[in-house]
Amino acid sequence: xxxxxxxxxxxxxxxxxxxxxxxxxxxxxxxxxxxxxxxxxxxxxxxxxxxxxxxxxxxxxxxxxxxxxxxxxxxxxxxxxxxxxxxxxxxxxxxxxxxxxxxxxxxxxxxxxxxxxxxxxxxxxxxxxxxxxxxxxxxxxxxxxxxxxxxxxxxxxxxxxxxxxxxxxxxxxxxxxxxxxxxxxxxxxxxxxxxxxxxxxxxxxx
Numbered sequence: 001x002x003x004x005x006x007x008x009x010x011x012x013x014x015x016x017x018x019x020x021x022x023x024x025x026x027x028x029x030x031x032x033x034x035x036x037x038x039x040x041x042x043x044x045x046x047x048x049x050x051x052x053x054x055x056x057x058x059x060x061x062x063x064x065x066x067x068x069x070x071x072x073x074x075x076x077x078x079x080x081x082x083x084x085x086x087x088x089x090x091x092x093x094x095x096x097x098x099x100x101x102x103x104x105x106x107x108x109x110x111x112x113x114x115x116x117x118x119x120x121x122x123x124x125x126x127x128x129x130x131x132x133x134x135x136x137x138x139x140x141x142x143x144x145x146x147x148x149x150x151x152x153x154x155x156x157x158x159x160x161x162x163x164x165x166x167x168x169x170x171x172x173x174x175x176x177x178x179x180x181x182x183x184x185x186x187x188x189x190x191x192x193x194x195x196x197x198x199x200x201x202x203x204x205x206x
Contacts, residue, residue, distance in 0.1 A: 018151065029079075030076055030078070031074055031075060032077060034074070034077045036113075037062035037105055042081065043081065047085075047088050047089065055097040057099070059100060059103070062104065062106065063104070064107065065106075071105040071106050071185075072185070074186050076163070083160065086152040086153065086155060087114075087156060088101070088103060088116055090152060091179075096119060099118065099120065099176075101119075102118075108201050111165070111185055113180050113182050113201050114183075115178055116178070117178045118176040118178075119175060119176045122176050122177055123169060123177050132153045132156065132169075133154060153179075160182065160183065163183050167180070168182065180201060
């Protein structure tokens with residue numbers, strides 16, 4: 001019965017992820033002004049209890065650009081929220097007990113960004129270019145045992161690209177990873193067309 005239950009749970013996760021991935025392959029559904037600060041706040045509130053149960057501190061914050069522009073984008077709030085949740089879920093699952101997971105949002109015009117920063121265990125350099133691929137899982141045996149589909153980060157990338165942005169992974173100075181979701185700054189706050197995003201924001205700390 002336990003084996004069947006675990007199998008059903010794994011298949012449920014896989015089906016949910018496949019449906020999300022299929023939906024996000026289509027154009028953005030509902031475009032509205034999305035303040036990334038509220039996305040950060042909502043995500044931190046959702047995962048705070050899970051983080052505390054694992055002995056983690058979950059911090060969140062957002063900052064405006066020096067000229068006062070807030071981190072806002074024109075996009076699908078539900079999708080952007082899903083991408084952020086996927087990144088935080090991974091960090092909370094993998095970060096070592098007693099460490100801090102940080103979720104931040106900010107502006108590096110003409111981009112707005114959300115970054116999730118953890119203290120480990122990090123991603124080996126040879127795996128970093130693969131983490132956003134469909135069905136890629138670093139530890140396949142552990143992933144199967146935990147019911148993970150290997151689609152969470154692929155969904156993050158698809159959501160970013162459907163908004164004209166991109167998802168990036170960089171190692172950080174805490175021995176962990178910083179995942180960054182780069183999105184074009186809201187049209188009313190942008191000066192000129194977007195330029196290619198680069199790595200980790202200089203201010204990716206709450």
